[in-house]
Every structure is written in structure tokens, then in C-alpha cells.
Amino acid sequence: MAEVAGVEVVRSGGFAGIRRTTRTDGGTLSGEQRAAIEALLDGPVPPPAPGADRFSYGVTITFKDGSTRRIELPETAVPPVLRDVIR
Amino acid sequence: MTRLFHACPFCTIAPPHILRRLAEAGGPAEREAASRTLDMTRQLRTARMRAMALGAPAVPVEAALLGRRMSGARSTYDADHRTRLPGRLVRGEADGASGDPAVDEAHDYAGITRDFLRQVFRRRSLDGRGMALASTVHFDRDYDNAFWDGGQMVYGDGDGQVFQRFTLCLDVIAHEFAHGITQFTSNLVYFEQPGALNEHFSDVIGCLVKQWHLGQDAKDADWLIGAGLLVPGINGNALRSMSAPGTAYDDPLIGKDPQPAHMRDLYHGTEDQGGVHINSGIPNRVFWRVATEFGGQAWGTAGQVWWSAFTTMLNARASFADAARATIAAAGTIAGTRAASVVRAAWQEAGVRVPAGARVAAGSPAGAPARPAATTGRRAKAAKPAGGRAAKPAKRAAAKVAKPAKRAMGKVAKAAKRTMGKAAGPAKRSMGKPAQRAAGTVKTAHLPTAAKRGAARGGKPAAPRPTR
Numbered sequence A: 001m002a003e004v005a006g007v008e009v010v011r012s013g014g015f016a017g018i019r020r021t022t023r024t025d026g027g028t029l030s031g032e033q034r035a036a037i038e039a040l041l042d043g044p045v046p047p048p049a050p051g052a053d054r055f056s057y058g059v060t061i062t063f064k065d066g067s068t069r070r071i072e073l074p075e076t077a078v079p080p081v082l083r084d085v086i087r
Numbered sequence B: 001m002t003r004l005f006h007a008c009p010f011c012t013i014a015p016p017h018i019l020r021r022l023a024e025a026g027g028p029a030e031r032e033a034a035s036r037t038l039d040m041t042r043q044l045r046t047a048r049m050r051a052m053a054l055g056a057p058a059v060p061v062e063a064a065l066l067g068r069r070m071s072g073a074r075s076t077y078d079a080d081h082r083t084r085l086p087g088r089l090v091r092g093e094a095d096g097a098s099g100d101p102a103v104d105e106a107h108d109y110a111g112i113t114r115d116f117l118r119q120v121f122r123r124r125s126l127d128g129r130g131m132a133l134a135s136t137v138h139f140d141r142d143y144d145n146a147f148w149d150g151g152q153m154v155y156g157d158g159d160g161q162v163f164q165r166f167t168l169c170l171d172v173i174a175h176e177f178a179h180g181i182t183q184f185t186s187n188l189v190y191f192e193q194p195g196a197l198n199e200h201f202s203d204v205i206g207c208l209v210k211q212w213h214l215g216q217d218a219k220d221a222d223w224l225i226g227a228g229l230l231v232p233g234i235n236g237n238a239l240r241s242m243s244a245p246g247t248a249y250d251d252p253l254i255g256k257d258p259q260p261a262h263m264r265d266l267y268h269g270t271e272d273q274g275g276v277h278i279n280s281g282i283p284n285r286v287f288w289r290v291a292t293e294f295g296g297q298a299w300g301t302a303g304q305v306w307w308s309a310f311t312t313m314l315n316a317r318a319s320f321a322d323a324a325r326a327t328i329a330a331a332g333t334i335a336g337t338r339a340a341s342v343v344r345a346a347w348q349e350a351g352v353r354v355p356a357g358a359r360v361a362a363g364s365p366a367g368a369p370a371r372p373a374a375t376t377g378r379r380a381k382a383a384k385p386a387g388g389r390a391a392k393p394a395k396r397a398a399a400k401v402a403k404p405a406k407r408a409m410g411k412v413a414k415a416a417k418r419t420m421g422k423a424a425g426p427a428k429r430s431m432g433k434p435a436q437r438a439a440g441t442v443k444t445a446h447l448p449t450a451a452k453r454g455a456a457r458g459g460k461p462a463a464p465r466p467t468r
């Protein structure tokens, strides 16, 4: 996998239903965070969060070769190590 | 059919002084039991709570008795800014104020919501069987949200930049509470239109509880959800408006309220579970329209119609059109054909097409959308409480529906009755006469729902514990 250039996260849902976009520069990611992103991209589609009013995350990862990958994650599937990135 | 309720919508099932006395009997053992219970997986926990509520011997006798008598006993926890649930128990049912505003708001507003449901809709807690109520405050750091995790209510403190603490608003707490009720009744799938209906029902209950608490008529209410939750300086007065969806806020920091009020503006994207908090604006406005057309208190006829439709007539994948059909039929049963026309007109005004085939006589079984027959009996019963002028035709219509439903219930309901009867044994014996009557009433009233749940959810795996 090419190196991660950046991560864009669109948070939606939650009680308020307010949309929020945050961006993280690939250069600021730790090795652990890169590994966690790769694991998310290779892993199975996570199950939806139980209950109601949780946040939903649309995560777009841009690589240095210009390619992109997009995944959808419920709040309950965000690995602890990525909580500063996917928030 | 036995007469289950008398018609006054404001009488509690058990006299308040008895409930109060029983609540005071709650000791640390009961709270400890509740805390242990909450540590288990959702499925286990729910089963355990139910067992507790029914007086099964898995928990200390006092706890069992309290759970049985004190419907919906509250336990309020502090997550200490972490994400582990439920956290540290800080206030039990019988405890006085803790001094922490978040704890006390979560606790007190859960109590108001519980009382509203018991008095207005005769609902005993979330599951209809007096399930214990758990709430956690101070979840995570700067957490801009409140949610229902499938077994309890959870509140963040807000970041202080956009949001204040989420326990500030009674309607927010009632909204989360209602997600629990939906889970135990229609179980509307949290995605696209059924998800928006799930959100809508929570907003309706949020508004009704607030208006009931304030003693407001529909025409005097603000119909806002989360009024005062945004910090001063953000351009907005609430998170949603049921009377004017899309107008609650407009601020450079958080954008503009995206809610549509009409089907032509329906959101089709994938965000927010397919727009569950966005498209709820459409049915929200329909409810506002109906409640203000009916006049008086929104929790009266309008509330009874919506309650009946949403807790007994919708299946888990219901669309807006299904909700329209159900509420039109419920209005016909509860309040007559003129009321049904008001509801129909409100949905049509929002661009929700109600097929011509759905035009049926008030209360006839064909008026309900396709769904398990076992729930029809409960619908008929739910229709009864609507008091006043409308009661007579409703009663006749309800009786008409009840018969075939009773037959259809058959085996499932009988099995449920057997199980419940067994579990309720010890608690029943130890109770006084009024309590016994009340317990019997509720148990019978919720049989069809229990049967439906059993049939619809058999073997469904336990949801994973959200730890984030």
C-alpha cells in the first residue's frame, strides 16, 4: 500500500445530526495509526452501532500516488488509536 | 374482552403514595444489583432486568420486590469522562439530589418522562414491564452527543464551543427514552425511512413530555427540539423545529439546519444512516400540523393516535407511506373519520402519497398496514384510552378489530403468558391488593407485544457492547 497523504473525515448523525468535516495530514500519523488504517481498509465491514443517535463517519484516505479509498464507520467501530483522527 | 383501563388518561396505574412508599424501600443491595446487571452484555442484561422486574429469585428478594413494585427504578451513573459504560453509580431511585447538575438533570428528567408515559400512555418504563432505567452522564471528553446504546441512555457534556451539556433539555432526555420504547415495540430499523420514523417518534415524545411538563397547549408550544442546547453566540435557537423544519439554526460554524419539510426535498445520501436525523423533518411537520389542527393538548388525541400507530401498528421496515396509513387508521379508530381526514391531509401536504386503497372505514382491519396479526389486539386496546367525544365510535371499531386478532395470537401469546405467570409468582404473593391489581393489568395489557417480540426477534444475536 502506498503511503497515506491525508485522511478526511465527515462526521454525521448523532442526536444533533450536524455534519462536520475534519482533515488530518498523513505526515502527522504515527506508525500505529497507519497500521490501524490499513487494518480498517483490509478488514470486514463493521456491524452498525446498536441503539440510536451514535455518530457515523465517512472516512476518505488519500495516498501519495493520488489514489483514494473510502470507508464508512459507525462510532462503535473506531479503533482507540484512531480516536484523534476519526472524531 | 376484559376491561383493562378506565378512560381517564391522567390516572396512574398504582396510587402515587404507594409507589412513593415502595421507592423508599430501595436499599444499596438493589442499586448494587442494578450495577452488576448493567455490566453484562446487552441481551443478558435485558433478560436479567426483566427477570428482576418479574421478581425472579436471581437477585436479592428486596431488589426483586422493589423492581416489581417501583416501575422503572432509576440508576444514574458517572462515566468520569471515559467511555466505559455504565460507569460509577452516583444516584439511585431513592437518593436525593447529588449536587452535580448533569446527574440530577438526567435523573429528574428520566423520572418526568417515566411518569408521563405511565400516566398518559399507561406504559410501564421502556419495555412495558417496569424495566430499570439506567443513565450515564459525563461520557467521554467534550462529547457533543446523547445516545441510546440499546440498553441505557448516555449523555456528553458538550464541547462548550458549540454545545452545552446534553442533559439540559427535558426533550433530549425524553427523546433518548423513546428510542428504548421503539426498540421494544416497532423496532424500526435505524436506516433511511424507517430510521427517520424512529427519529421522528423520539422527537414527538420529546415534545409531548416537554409540553405536558409545562402544561402547554399545542398552539402555545415552541415545537423545538433541544432549545437552549447551543451555546450563546451560535446563531440558532434549537437543533430541530417540528413546526418549521430547516429553520432551527444557521451558523458559519455548524452550517444550516438541513431538515426538509416536504418529500420533494428528501435527502437521498448515505450520511447519518441515510439521513435519519434529516428526513425526520417531514413526519415531524406532519405531527405538528395534526396536533395544532386537533387543538388542545398535543398529548391528547394527536399523541394517542401517534402512540397507537408507532407502538402497535408499524413493522420494523415501515416507510413514511406506511406511517401515514397507520396514523390515518389509528385516527379513524380513536377519534373518528373527521380526525382521519385531518391526518391524511397533513401527510398529503408533506408530499407523502397515501394510496387510494388505504381509504377504509375507521377501525377496519384493512386500515392497518401489513403486519403480524398478533399485534392488532393491542392496537384495539391502545385505542380505548382516548377519552371524550371520540370514545364511542372508537370503542365499537376496536371491538370489531379485536376478535380476529385474538384468534390469531394463538400459541405465542399463550406461551408468553405461561412464562410470565411463572416468573411473576413470588412478587405477586407479597404485594398488597392495589399493587396486585395493577400488576395484573399491565401484564395482560402487554401480552400481545411480548408475543410479537418473541416471534419477530427469536434468535437475534446480542448486539456488541459499544465501548468506542
Ligand SMILES: [Zn+2]
Pocket (backbone or CB within 6 Å): A015, A052, A053, B175, B179, B199, B202
Ligand atoms: Zn434520536
